[in-house]
Amino acid sequence: MKVNKHTEVKHKSHKWKDAKGKRCRPPVSFSNVNSSPVVISMVKEHQESVRKKTSVKRLKNKVKSVSNHKNSSSESGIKKTHAQANGSSVFTMDNDSDDSQDWKEYSQSVHGNGMETSDNTEDVRRGRLEGEALHHCAQRDDRENRTVLVMQKDQTLCFRGKCLLTCLYGRVEVMGFTIEEGQQSYSLFSPASHCPLSIRGLESIRALESRNEASHILQKYLPQASRKKLLKSITTNSSIILLEPIETPMTRFLSSFPDLSELFNHPMTELMSAVPDTPLNGLGMIPLDSYIEGLKMSKSYRHALNTLVSVCKGDIDGCPVILVCGTKNVGKSTFIRVLINTLLNYTASVDYLEGDLGQTEFTPAGCLSLLTVREPLLGPPFTHQQTPDHMIYYGQSSCNSDLDRYMESLKSLWCRRSQTREAPIIINTMGWVKGFGFKLLVDMIRFFPVSHVVQLSHSGVNQCPALTPDFLRTEDGFQTHPPAQTALDEFTESHSPPRIYSHISIQAEFQGVGSQGTAKHQRSDELRNLSLLAYLSQLQCPDPGPVRPLHSLTPYQVPHTAIALGVTHCDVVPSHMFHASNGSLVGLCCLAEKVPSKGGPVFLSQAPICPCVGFGLLRGIDMARGLYFLLTPVDPSVLRKVNCLLLGAISMPSCIFTTQPGIDGEMPYVTTDYSFDLTGAGKLRVFKGMTRPSQEGMQ
DSSP states (O other), rough: OOOOOOOOOOOOOOOOOGGGGOOOOOOOOOOOOOOOOHHHHHHHHHHHHHHHHHHOOOOOOOOOSSOOOOHHHHHTTTOOEEOOSSEEEEOOOSSOOHHHHOOOOOOOOHTTOOOOTTSSSOOOEEEEEEEEHHHHHEEEEETEEEEEEEEEETTTEEEEEEEEEEEESSSEEEEEEEEETTTTOEEEOOOTTTTOOOEEEOOOOOOOOHHHHHHHHHHSSHHHHHHHHHHOOOOOOEEEEEEEEEOOHHHHHHTTTTTGGGTTSGGGGGGBBBSSSSTTTBBEEEBBBTTTTTOOOOOOHHHHHHHHHHHHSSSOSSOOOOEEEEOTSSHHHHHHHHHHHHHHSSSOOOOEEESSSSOOSOOOTEEEEEEEEOOOOOOOOGGEEEESSSEEEOOOOTTTTOOOHHHHHHHHHHHHTTTTSSEOOOOOOOOSTTHHHHHHHHHHHHTTSSSSEEEEETTTSSOOOOHHHHHHOOOOOOOSSSOOOOOOOHHHHEEEEEOEEEEEEEEOOSTTTTTTOOSSOSHHHHHHHHHHHHHHHGGGOSSOOOOGGGGSSSSSEGGGGGGGGEESOOOOOOHHHHHHHEEEEEEEEEEEEEEEOSSSSSEEEEEEOOOOOOOOEEEEETTTTTTTEEEEOSHHHHHOOOOOOEEOOOOOOHHHHHOOOOOSSSSSTTTTTTTTTSTTSSSSOOOOOOGGGGGHHHH
C-alpha cells in the first residue's frame, strides 16, 4: 500500500515572540455545499411567525477581549485616537490628500446610535451578524463560490458548518486566536457535535487610508457590482475576510457514512435558529441567530485566561506548567483549546500532556501523549488529529482497572520532555474527581513541577475539594502521602522543597454545563468514534475524489514471528488471541527488547509500557502462512521500528463494518448468529487489586 511520507521538521526553541508569519499550510481543494430549500422554507415560516409575536427586547452585551490589543501609534501609523461617547473614534491621519480627507469626514459621521448618515454607506451596527445584516456586509462571487464579509469591531458571526477563512484586511478572532491580514488561510470547523464557532471582529491595527484602498482589496475577489455594494459597509476600522468552502479527506470520509452525512449541519434543536438564504449558505456555512449562544465565557473564565497569558508572557524562572482539572462536562477541553490559541498569539508553540483517556484531544481514545502544538485549534478534537512526539497506548477509556500503569505511563512521558524547553506546557486530566480519581489528581500535582492549577466547577458548588497548596499539605494521594515532597524525586533524584503553585478557580456558566449532550453526535462514545474515524481518514488519498472503503485498500503483510501480540485490558488465553484481535484496532508499539520467537506467534503475558507510533486495523490473520494483514496510515519508515501490536478495549466504530459498499454475499466481520447466553460470551473483567476508599485501613 502506498503511504505518503510525512516530512519531519525540526523546530528550534523559541522564546516568546510572534511567529504567525512563519506558519504555512498547503492549499486545500473545495466543493460546493448547498442549503436545503425545504429547510429554508420552514425557517422562513417560523421567523415570520416570531415577528408577529410580542417579544422582550434583549440587550446585547459588549464582549470583552481576553487579551489586551493596545497598539502604539508608531506601530499603526495612526496618531492618538479620541474616544467618543458611543465608543467610536475619530482617526487623525498623516495623509492629507482629498481622498483621505473624504475618508476622515466619513469616519466623523458615525454618531451616537452607531449608524452612518451618509447616503453612500449602509448602517453599521455592533452585535450578532444575522438576517438582513448579512446581505449588507457580505457579497458572494457565484462564479468562484466564495464570499467576502466585512466586520466591525465586536461584531460576531456564529455559525455551523465549515469554511476556509483568509483575513484580507484588519483582524478577527476565533476561539481566542487572532487572525490578521497577511497570514495564511485557516480551516474552521463547527459541527453539530460541539458548541458553534464564532468569528469576532477586532479593532484594526491601522485604519484604511482611502476608499480606493478598500476597493483595491476587494478587486481580486469580487466583480464590480458586488464591490460597489460592499464598499457601503466598510468604515476606516473595518475588517475584511474571505470565506471559501473547504473539503478535506477527513470531511469526505466522515460524510460517506449515512449517520454522519449531516455532521456539519445544524442539529434539530437549532433548526429554527438557522438563518437561511444568505451569501454564506452556499459555502457550507449556516449562520445562527442570537438565540443560539456560541462560546460563553464567565468573568472567572476570562480572568483565568488573562492571568495565565500574563504569566506566560512575563519573565519567570522556568516554563509555566499548567494543570487543568474539573468534573465531567464542565468545559475543560474547550478551555484548553482557547488557552492554547490565545498563547499562540504570543509564542511559536505550546506543549501539551494528555492525561484524559476518554476524551483525547489529538489522538484516538485510550492514549496518553506528549506533543507540541504549533497551529491553532479551530474545531473539535476530531478535526485536528496529529501524531504526538511521544505516545503510550493504555488501551482503555478509563484507568480505574490499573491505576499504577496509568501513573507510570504519565511519568514515562514526562521524562521524555526536554528539561530545557522554554515553551509552556498544559496538562489535561480526566473528569474523574471522586475517590481514586481525586487521589490521582493529588499525585499528579506532586509528581510534576506544576506552577498553576486551574480547577473548573459549575453551579457555584465545587464537585471536589479545592486543590490548593494548603489542602495538599495534608491530603493523601494514590501513590504519595504528606508531607508533600516533590514526588518527582523518584525519577529525577532531586530533593528540593515543595513547590508553591497558584490555584485558579473557574465557574463555568454555559448552557447545559455539568450534563452530557443529548443531541446526535454529542455522547462521549460518539465523540470517541469521530476521533478514531478521523484518524482512519488518513488512509484516504489527499486528492479530491471518491472515498475508498477500507476493505478496498491493500494491507501490509507482517510475519507472526516478527511481532508480538498483547492485550492491555483483560486476560486472554493464547488459543483465543487471534480470535480476539481479528478485525480490531491495535496500537503499533516498539518494545525495547527484541521479540523472542521460536518459529511461531509471540504473545505477551502482561501489557508493557512502551512507545506507540500509531494505530492500525488488523483486518485479517493468515494461519497457514503465518501473516498479519494490517491497515495503517503510519509511514513505512516508522513501521520498521514496530515489533508489538497491543489490543485494547477501544473498539472500531460499528459503521466501519456495517457500511461496506460493494460486498457480495455475507458481510465480513458481521454476524447475527451469536448469543450472549453462551458461557464466556460476555466481556471478562480483570481486577488489579484496587482497594475501594471505604475499605482502606481494614486490611
